[in-house]
Amino acid sequence: MDTVLSGIRSTGHLHLGNYFGALRNFVKIQDTYNCFFFIADLHSLTTHPHPTDLHNGVHIILSEYLAAGLDPYKCALFVQSDIPEVCELFVLLNMLAYKGEMERTASFKDKVRQNPDNVNTGLLTYPVLMAADILIHRAKYVPVGKDQEQHLEIARLLARRFNNMYGVDVFPEPQAFNFGANLVKVPGLDGSGKMGKSEGNGIFLYEDDKSITKKVMRAVTDSGPTEPNSPKPEVIENLFTLMNLVSESDTLAFFDEKWNDCSIRYGDLKKQLATDICKTVAPIRERIDAISNDADYLRKVAALGRDKARESASATLKLAREAVGFKAF
Ligand code: ADP
Numbered sequence: 001m002d003t004v005l006s007g008i009r010s011t012g013h014l015h016l017g018n019y020f021g022a023l024r025n026f027v028k029i030q031d032t033y034n035c036f037f038f039i040a041d042l043h044s045l046t047t048h049p050h051p052t053d054l055h056n057g058v059h060i061i062l063s064e065y066l067a068a069g070l071d072p073y074k075c076a077l078f079v080q081s082d083i084p085e086v087c088e089l090f091v092l093l094n095m096l097a098y099k100g101e102m103e104r105t106a107s108f109k110d111k112v113r114q115n116p117d118n119v120n121t122g123l124l125t126y127p128v129l130m131a132a133d134i135l136i137h138r139a140k141y142v143p144v145g146k147d148q149e150q151h152l153e154i155a156r157l158l159a160r161r162f163n164n165m166y167g168v169d170v171f172p173e174p175q176a177f178n179f180g181a182n183l184v185k186v187p188g189l190d191g192s193g194k195m196g197k198s199e200g201n202g203i204f205l206y207e208d209d210k211s212i213t214k215k216v217m218r219a220v221t222d223s224g225p226t227e228p229n230s231p232k233p234e235v236i237e238n239l240f241t242l243m244n245l246v247s248e249s250d251t252l253a254f255f256d257e258k259w260n261d262c263s264i265r266y267g268d269l270k271k272q273l274a275t276d277i278c279k280t281v282a283p284i285r286e287r288i289d290a291i292s293n294d295a296d297y298l299r300k301v302a303a304l305g306r307d308k309a310r311e312s313a314s315a316t317l318k319l320a321r322e323a324v325g326f327k328a329f
């Protein structure tokens with residue numbers, strides 16, 4: 001079974017974009033691939049979060065991923081900082097990563113621009129740590145968004161360099177995993193393109209019906225169609241895209257027809273959309289509540305994931321240590 005691995009940054013709550021754009025697909029592939037999913041709390045340290053906030057972030061992500069359907073018995077679900085082998089491989093890979101290459105990474109340049117007072121070397125070597133995350137499990141596939149493609153390229157480069165330098169075949173070159181037709185972009189309801197945390201337009205999985213409904217009813221619309229069968233402007237298309245994800249197909253067809261014959265009432269469309277989003281979110285929210293308050297369960301899950309991940313990581317690290325010439329006396 002091929003290995004798929006993905007790291008999740010430990011900041012904030014999951015929104016519908018994360019759910020339909022990533023997580024729902026992770027849930028689907030748990031049976032067909034050997035999956036490693038982890039919370040990248042070491043990477044989070046680049047921005048110096050307060051220790052309490054760091055821990056709360058990990059707690060939230062772990063609870064919400066479990067609530068949304070990741071099964072700790074099917075995949076390895078773990079916390080990055082629980083796997084010391086990653087840090088050792090990180091050191092080995094750092095010797096093969098050149099300063100100029102790291103400085104040229106787009107994400108590093110962005111961070112320098114955004115935060116000129118915090119250009120720490122953790123930021124510079126962020127892609128090397130990410131390569132260590134991937135290579136330590138000899139992962140074949142990594143689902144990544146556009147912003148992470150360059151990091152994956154660096155992981156391939158370091159795998160290749162390590163293998164060539166030591167004349168071994170320890171690390172396979174990881175490839176981007178493509179969810180194909182399942183890949184969706186979840187729009188925001190404020191007319192600003194995608195739903196996202198930094199966009200400030202998220203509808204969250206932990207939110208209650210009242211708060212979700214309020215957000216949906218406030219969605220940006222226009223003055224309505226004047227010609228039958230006209231193309232939908234972006235803000236309206238966005239409502240239909242969301243409806244396509246959460247509603248029954250005949251509901252979607254009903255409102256499509258209303259759009260096409262110009263009798264659509266946006267208030268009705270939004271009410272229906274709000275109802276269907278709430279229906280999707282409610283069972284997940286209930287599980288989030290239950291799981292996040294179940295310290296015993298979370299402890300068990302984290303330990304199970306840690307043990308699975310350390311078993312795989314230590315096997316790879318052994319090969320890497322032998323390759324570079326570390327030998328016991
Ligand atoms: P955010 O910061 O908005 O929570 P991230 O950029 O951290 O989102 O992305 C985490 C994961 O969720 C990525 O795999 C990304 O592709 C997915 N994702 C985030 N927002 C959306 C969206 N609006 N539509 C589809 N996928 C999304």
Ligand code: TRP
Binds near residue numbers: 043130133142
């Ligand atoms: N850098 C990734 C992000 O910002 C998170 C991440 C860390 C990751 N290590 C990884 C993703 C390894 C894939 C594989 O989203």
